Amino acid sequence: MGLTFQVLATEGLARRGRLTLAHGVVETPAFMPVGTRAAVKSVTMDDVRALGADIVLANTYHLHLRPGDPLIARAGGLHAFMGWDRPILTDSGGYQVFSLAERRTLSEEGVVFRSHLDGQLCSLTPESAADIQARLGSDVAMMFDECPSWPATHDETHATMARTLRWARRGRERFQALGTGQATDVLRPNAGQVQFGIIQGGTYKDLRDQSVVGTLEVGFDGYAIGGLSVGEPVEVMYDITAHTAAQLPGTMPRYLMGTGMPDDLFESVDRGIDLFDCVLPTRNARNGQLFTRSGPINIKHARYAEDARPPDPDCGCPTCRRHSRAYLRHLFMAGEMTAATLNTLHNLHFYLDTMRSIRDAIKFGRFAELKRAFLETYSRRQAE
Amino acid sequence: MGLTFQVLATEGLARRGRLTLAHGVVETPAFMPVGTRAAVKSVTMDDVRALGADIVLANTYHLHLRPGDPLIARAGGLHAFMGWDRPILTDSGGYQVFSLAERRTLSEEGVVFRSHLDGQLCSLTPESAADIQARLGSDVAMMFDECPSWPATHDETHATMARTLRWARRGRERFQALGTGQATDVLRPNAGQVQFGIIQGGTYKDLRDQSVVGTLEVGFDGYAIGGLSVGEPVEVMYDITAHTAAQLPGTMPRYLMGTGMPDDLFESVDRGIDLFDCVLPTRNARNGQLFTRSGPINIKHARYAEDARPPDPDCGCPTCRRHSRAYLRHLFMAGEMTAATLNTLHNLHFYLDTMRSIRDAIKFGRFAELKRAFLETYSRRQAE
Numbered sequence: 001m002g003l004t005f006q007v008l009a010t011e012g013l014a015r016r017g018r019l020t021l022a023h024g025v026v027e028t029p030a031f032m033p034v035g036t037r038a039a040v041k042s043v044t045m046d047d048v049r050a051l052g053a054d055i056v057l058a059n060t061y062h063l064h065l066r067p068g069d070p071l072i073a074r075a076g077g078l079h080a081f082m083g084w085d086r087p088i089l090t091d092s093g094g095y096q097v098f099s100l101a102e103r104r105t106l107s108e109e110g111v112v113f114r115s116h117l118d119g120q121l122c123s124l125t126p127e128s129a130a131d132i133q134a135r136l137g138s139d140v141a142m143m144f145d146e147c148p149s150w151p152a153t154h155d156e157t158h159a160t161m162a163r164t165l166r167w168a169r170r171g172r173e174r175f176q177a178l179g180t181g182q183a184t185d186v187l188r189p190n191a192g193q194v195q196f197g198i199i200q201g202g203t204y205k206d207l208r209d210q211s212v213v214g215t216l217e218v219g220f221d222g223y224a225i226g227g228l229s230v231g232e233p234v235e236v237m238y239d240i241t242a243h244t245a246a247q248l249p250g251t252m253p254r255y256l257m258g259t260g261m262p263d264d265l266f267e268s269v270d271r272g273i274d275l276f277d278c279v280l281p282t283r284n285a286r287n288g289q290l291f292t293r294s295g296p297i298n299i300k301h302a303r304y305a306e307d308a309r310p311p312d313p314d315c316g317c318p319t320c321r322r323h324s325r326a327y328l329r330h331l332f333m334a335g336e337m338t339a340a341t342l343n344t345l346h347n348l349h350f351y352l353d354t355m356r357s358i359r360d361a362i363k364f365g366r367f368a369e370l371k372r373a374f375l376e377t378y379s380r381r382q383a384e
Numbered sequence: 385m386g387l388t389f390q391v392l393a394t395e396g397l398a399r400r401g402r403l404t405l406a407h408g409v410v411e412t413p414a415f416m417p418v419g420t421r422a423a424v425k426s427v428t429m430d431d432v433r434a435l436g437a438d439i440v441l442a443n444t445y446h447l448h449l450r451p452g453d454p455l456i457a458r459a460g461g462l463h464a465f466m467g468w469d470r471p472i473l474t475d476s477g478g479y480q481v482f483s484l485a486e487r488r489t490l491s492e493e494g495v496v497f498r499s500h501l502d503g504q505l506c507s508l509t510p511e512s513a514a515d516i517q518a519r520l521g522s523d524v525a526m527m528f529d530e531c532p533s534w535p536a537t538h539d540e541t542h543a544t545m546a547r548t549l550r551w552a553r554r555g556r557e558r559f560q561a562l563g564t565g566q567a568t569d570v571l572r573p574n575a576g577q578v579q580f581g582i583i584q585g586g587t588y589k590d591l592r593d594q595s596v597v598g599t600l601e602v603g604f605d606g607y608a609i610g611g612l613s614v615g616e617p618v619e620v621m622y623d624i625t626a627h628t629a630a631q632l633p634g635t636m637p638r639y640l641m642g643t644g645m646p647d648d649l650f651e652s653v654d655r656g657i658d659l660f661d662c663v664l665p666t667r668n669a670r671n672g673q674l675f676t677r678s679g680p681i682n683i684k685h686a687r688y689a690e691d692a693r694p695p696d697p698d699c700g701c702p703t704c705r706r707h708s709r710a711y712l713r714h715l716f717m718a719g720e721m722t723a724a725t726l727n728t729l730h731n732l733h734f735y736l737d738t739m740r741s742i743r744d745a746i747k748f749g750r751f752a753e754l755k756r757a758f759l760e761t762y763s764r765r766q767a768e
Binding site: 037038039040041042043044045046062066067071074075081082083305306308318322323324326327329330331333334336337338339340341342345 | 421422426427428429446455458459465466467689692710711713715717720721723724725729
């Protein structure tokens with residue numbers, strides 16, 4: 001039970017690792033495709049596996065509202081429900097409750113809010129977030145945290161961080177009570193579930209320090225850095241990531257939540273990060289943005305109307321092997337759902353393949369070289 | 385060049401055949417998934433091939449309007465453009481111009497209409513429909529016909545049928561002029577394209593007879609029965625299909641356009657039909673209707689909320705192998721695009737697998753038995 005994490009190789013702070021969870025092995029550094037409502041939008045779980053994903057993320061907030069965690073628990077948990085027998089990480093619902101829910105009221109107890117679907121009154125607390133994730137049966141549950149907006153003052157951020165620490169203790173206690181059978185009212189389909197803590201503290205290093213100390217004191221199975229990629233300059237994000245990651249135990253996995261652009265993956269691995277999730281590859285695919293070795297392109301652009309080249313000539317994904325930019329542009333302009341499918345396959349392949357290259361590079365001591373080469377050709381700005 | 389059609393086995397009027405077109409072999413009786421705008425909605429061409437389709441249908445009207453047949457011709461034709469190297473049949477645009485286009489004016493010359501996309505003035509004639517399809521480079525082009533609505537009087541139907549016959553001659557002449565190089569202004573990426581004629585005449589047998597005689601006199605590479613599945617009672621459709629098919633040459637493929645429900649496939653094969661196309665499996669999938677051995681089910685229904693069975697327990701498709709009705713209902717209710725993908729995979733598999741069973745059955749002289757068994761368990765009415 002629980003997780004094992006082996007560091008197989010390092011280069012600087014970059015780590016090539018192997019995370020073993022209840023439903024299998026995750027080769028790290030790893031990118032987790034986002035399957036918000038128990039599906040990665042516009043593709044199938046067979047597709048996701050064929051693209052090489054070891055683990056996916058699902059959203060507690062969305063699944064709690066619909067179809068409901070008790071229904072999923074009765075179905076045998078999220079793995080059985082969604083037909084994915086490999087690792088799953090669930091977020092705690094904190095981020096969505098602060099970004100999506102309506103009329104939320106925050107108190108020491110937790111958050112009371114109205115569902116964005118039907119206005120129904122709901123609540124999430126450190127305890128209920130643990131219970132919901134226990135019912136979902138994910139391999140990794142996340143503690144419930146308060147997500148600060150950006151920018152925020154030192155005082156505001158301190159208050160958020162301090163409350164998150166108090167919630168960390170309550171969430172961990174509930175998780176452990178579930179694990180030891182003290183809370184028998186919760187159907188718990190995955191006895192091997194582990195729980196990660198979340199470090200908050202915004203862009204203030206002293207608050208990050210306090211958050212690390214307090215969260216480690218509570219003690220989790222792994223640690224995430226939250227509250228970044230929320231609007232702060234990218235250099236600040238890298239700086240806080242480096243500062244925080246350095247204080248987390250080297251023997252445990254480190255997860256940078258909600259990041260990021262392809263170059264962020266390199267920069268964050270270089271600062272000791274092992275796990276990533278981000279909606280960019282899937283969401284941008286549906287908006288017609290395709291990632292390539294030289295930067296993102298927007299397939300809507302008229303310049304692609306008769307472009308016979310695949311989206312990325314260096315890419316071996318199913319979309320690039322078979323289709324031209326001209327065809328993908330036609331599908332997108334015509335509003336064909338297949339456009340979303342083909343674009344998503346490409347973008348997920350791009351992210352997962354980038355992680356594969358990173359893992360191989362660390363193994364052979366060539367990560368610095370790979371990163372330099374990538375950043376030399378990759379431009380964040382869209383080629384137009 | 386041209387097609388070959390071998391009848392490998394027969395049972396009554398049912399034929400097990402092999403149609404060889406410029407881009408490969410179609411085992412008949414065959415169902416053609418509909419790829420209206422050069423894509424089968426919500427799935428990829430790799431999916432379509434993996435499901436076992438030998439041939440797909442694409443729509444002349446839609447592709448003429450967007451992205452335009454000259455663009456597709458410059459891309460090397462529809463096969464290169466859409467990444468499908470197997471046979472393609474294109475309709476003539478007639479059906480869409482009569483059902484979708486705005487403010488159309490019909491004359492002996494053809495149809496002038498406004499695009500349903502942007503109101504642009506367009507026209508289709510027997511000659512231009514041949515030219516457009518030549519540019520698309522499909523393996524089978526269809527002659528341009530006038531599609532009558534139902535019901536229609538004998539006089540109305542006669543006028544439609546007679547005009548269609550005059551258009552047949554013009555369309556065939558243009559097709560032949562393209563083939564012999566007399567019309568050099570049309571880029572023609574598939575030198576092996578063949579053309580099918582279309583029999584009209586509505587539900588009047590005497591008009592069907594006249595249409596057959598006249599169309600055979602023009603002479604095409606294969607023959608289709610048009611103007612059915614437009615609202616007439618199913619018994620009338622079967623009767624007219626039988627009556628018309630019996631007069632078509634036994635050595636050439638027979639295509640029943642736009643049909644139908646799963647039981648229609650059996651009834652029509654039994655009356656000598658070799659080729660089918662229909663939007664039902666794909667369109668109904670997007671509306672949540674899944675075909676099963678016992679009849680269609682609508683996955684939206686609350687009774688499926690906790691149903692752990694696959695859509696069809698007897699089905700081996702990727703959706704049924706991995707997913708429950710409960711999961712598919714959740715995806716549908718949540719508006720996830722993956723619902724359309726998984727439902728479409730299932731329904732196309734159902735149709736293509738039904739055709740496989742039919743082909744095998746005819747080969748072994750067991751078609752009557754298969755048909756009886758199918759009709760005994762299959763109900764057109766939705767199980768609710």
